[in-house]
Amino acid sequence: MRLSALARPSLYLLSACAVAGLHAPVSSQPTAMAQSASQDVRPVQFSPSIPAERGVLVVPLASMDELPSRTAGLTASEQSAIARALETSEFTFAKRQQLSLRGIGEWHQILIVGLGDDAAQSDYQMVGAVTGRALLDEAESVTVMASGLTGEAAAAFATGMGLGDYRSDLYRAREEQVGQRGGVTIVSDAGPVARSIYENRGSAIIAAMNWTRDISNEPGNAVYPESFVERARTALSGLRGVRVEVLDENDMGELGMGAILGVGRGSERPPRMMIVRYNGVGPSAERPVVLVGKGITFDTGGISIKPRQNMENMRMDMSGAASVVGTVLALARSQAPVNVVAVAALAENMPDGRAIRPGDVLQAMNGTTIQVISTDAEGRLVLADAFSWIERNLDPAAVVDVATLTGSVRGALSDDYAGLFSRHDALAGQLVAAGETAGEPLWRLPIHESYAEDMRSTIADLRNSSSGSGGGAGTAAYFLGEFLSRDIPWAHLDIANMAWSGANAWKPDGSTGFAVRLLDQFVREFQPVETVE
Numbered sequence: 001m002r003l004s005a006l007a008r009p010s011l012y013l014l015s016a017c018a019v020a021g022l023h024a025p026v027s028s029q030p031t032a033m034a035q036s037a038s039q040d041v042r043p044v045q046f047s048p049s050i051p052a053e054r055g056v057l058v059v060p061l062a063s064m065d066e067l068p069s070r071t072a073g074l075t076a077s078e079q080s081a082i083a084r085a086l087e088t089s090e091f092t093f094a095k096r097q098q099l100s101l102r103g104i105g106e107w108h109q110i111l112i113v114g115l116g117d118d119a120a121q122s123d124y125q126m127v128g129a130v131t132g133r134a135l136l137d138e139a140e141s142v143t144v145m146a147s148g149l150t151g152e153a154a155a156a157f158a159t160g161m162g163l164g165d166y167r168s169d170l171y172r173a174r175e176e177q178v179g180q181r182g183g184v185t186i187v188s189d190a191g192p193v194a195r196s197i198y199e200n201r202g203s204a205i206i207a208a209m210n211w212t213r214d215i216s217n218e219p220g221n222a223v224y225p226e227s228f229v230e231r232a233r234t235a236l237s238g239l240r241g242v243r244v245e246v247l248d249e250n251d252m253g254e255l256g257m258g259a260i261l262g263v264g265r266g267s268e269r270p271p272r273m274m275i276v277r278y279n280g281v282g283p284s285a286e287r288p289v290v291l292v293g294k295g296i297t298f299d300t301g302g303i304s305i306k307p308r309q310n311m312e313n314m315r316m317d318m319s320g321a322a323s324v325v326g327t328v329l330a331l332a333r334s335q336a337p338v339n340v341v342a343v344a345a346l347a348e349n350m351p352d353g354r355a356i357r358p359g360d361v362l363q364a365m366n367g368t369t370i371q372v373i374s375t376d377a378e379g380r381l382v383l384a385d386a387f388s389w390i391e392r393n394l395d396p397a398a399v400v401d402v403a404t405l406t407g408s409v410r411g412a413l414s415d416d417y418a419g420l421f422s423r424h425d426a427l428a429g430q431l432v433a434a435g436e437t438a439g440e441p442l443w444r445l446p447i448h449e450s451y452a453e454d455m456r457s458t459i460a461d462l463r464n465s466s467s468g469s470g471g472g473a474g475t476a477a478y479f480l481g482e483f484l485s486r487d488i489p490w491a492h493l494d495i496a497n498m499a500w501s502g503a504n505a506w507k508p509d510g511s512t513g514f515a516v517r518l519l520d521q522f523v524r525e526f527q528p529v530e531t532v533e
């Protein structure tokens with residue numbers, strides 16, 4: 001559904017408040033409507049034969065040789081028309097390449113998509129996503145020729161189509177309401193296998209990715225710590241094995257969480273710490289894998305204010321929190337046999353008369369004192385208290401944090417890999433492998449012991465921003481590591497370069513939902529590692 005009649009008044013009120021610059025008390029602010037720009041989900045079915053309806057036909061191909069078997073069931077004249085079109089076009093069967101043909105048989109459109117010659121599981125999903133995006137505004141039903149592909153590949157393609165079928169124009173009133181669109185039929189000789197993978201895991205990934213992307217794309221006047229919590233509760237409600245716990249500012253005060261409270265001080269919106277447990281293995285469960293996310297619902301930089309260019313994108317600074325909660329949503333929706341906890345450290349970083357200043361000293365929950373050099377290095381502050389809470393309250397098999405932490409990770413890795421930091425080789429290895437399988441690659445970077453010197457303060461235990469230049473992503477990782485004892489296996493993912501992008505062939509402008517698929521894979525495959533390495 002696009003913006004419903006119900007959603008609009010709320011949007012109006014939100015923008016009215018923003019325009020008037022009202023500093024209304026939180027309680028009188030309008031509640032953010034749960035927006036979703038996603039259109040009606042296309043129903044997906046798996047069938048051994050081609051349905052009667054002639055809408056769009058999708059033919060994924062790695063080579064000309066595959067054409068006869070892939071298009072088995074089409075008429076001879078349809079098959080030869082496709083063959084002639086391929087022979088006379090520039091189509092090279094490269095991964096994600098597309099060729100749209102019209103006027104063949106009764107089909108509304110025949111879309112040929114290239115698979116490349118060495119397609120892995122994540123490639124089938126990616127090609128599916130490109131296909132789903134190409135058909136975003138297509139009202140017709142869609143038939144996908146998947147004969148000859150394994151059940152796993154057909155399911156990955158169907159999952160990808162769902163991922164590509166996503167809109168980020170949450171608040172755009174479209175002139176034409178796109179009505180109910182036709183369904184998708186995957187024609188497959190491995191239909192039962194494909195259907196079960198898709199229904200157990202694929203559809204959960206789609207729902208979780210959509211939730212993660214929606215909440216990351218939402219503006220800062222709609223998503224703030226409390227509304228993040230409410231939207232997560234709504235998404236998780238009724239799922240077996242899920243328990244939600246939320247710490248408010250009073251709880252945090254009692255626990256001595258001076259770091260996250262410090263970050264939240266400049267905002268009218270109080271911080272929150274949200275803990276989502278999902279146990280799919282029962283009370284005898286092994287220790288949980290703990291996922292922690294940076295949840296800065298808007299990062300102005302605080303008193304160390306950011307330049308105005310692109311500041312609007314800093315509504316995505318809660319992407320780590322969105323991804324860890326999204327991962328638990330995916331795992332719980334598919335009732336995966338895992339024991340996992342997501343912790344979202346939520347605050348808004350604003351400049352104000354009550355905001356923390358450069359030079360202020362904060363004390364984190366574990367007693368460590370921190371000299372704030374830059375109020376813009378706030379992500380590590382909220383995570384410091386999340387780590388301290390985890391160490392005191394959970395008995396983690398491993399801790400993985402996900403954060404849009406530093407601009408410097410883009411300098412190091414462009415947008416090809418997220419940064420992975422860990423002192424634990426076995427844990428790092430499992431994360432790299434999961435990233436490869438999921439198509440969300442990680443590159444390991446060092447936590448050099450020399451960073452200890454860079455992060456030393458003359459007045460407190462630590463400073464929150466390094467004295468030297470360079471190593472910005474690494475010194476940030478070093479800082480985080482000071483809030484967990486070294487015998488807990490821990491890894492840090494800096495996704496500041498991956499969480500957001502312009503529109504491309506598989507996604508619209510905005511959130512990428514990065515790390516949901518990687519962490520879903522990682523948690524499912526997790527093998528306990530030695531506590532100290």
Ligand code: BES
Binds near residue numbers: 301404466
């Ligand atoms: N949220 C930013 C990092 C960021 C930058 C995310 C660009 C996405 C895109 C973070 O809070 C930040 O401001 N980091 C500073 C740290 C510095 C002050 C030590 C940075 O990277 O410049």
Ligand code: MN
Binds near residue numbers: 375376
């Ligand atoms: Mn910042």
Ligand code: ZN
Binds near residue numbers: 378
């Ligand atoms: Zn930030």
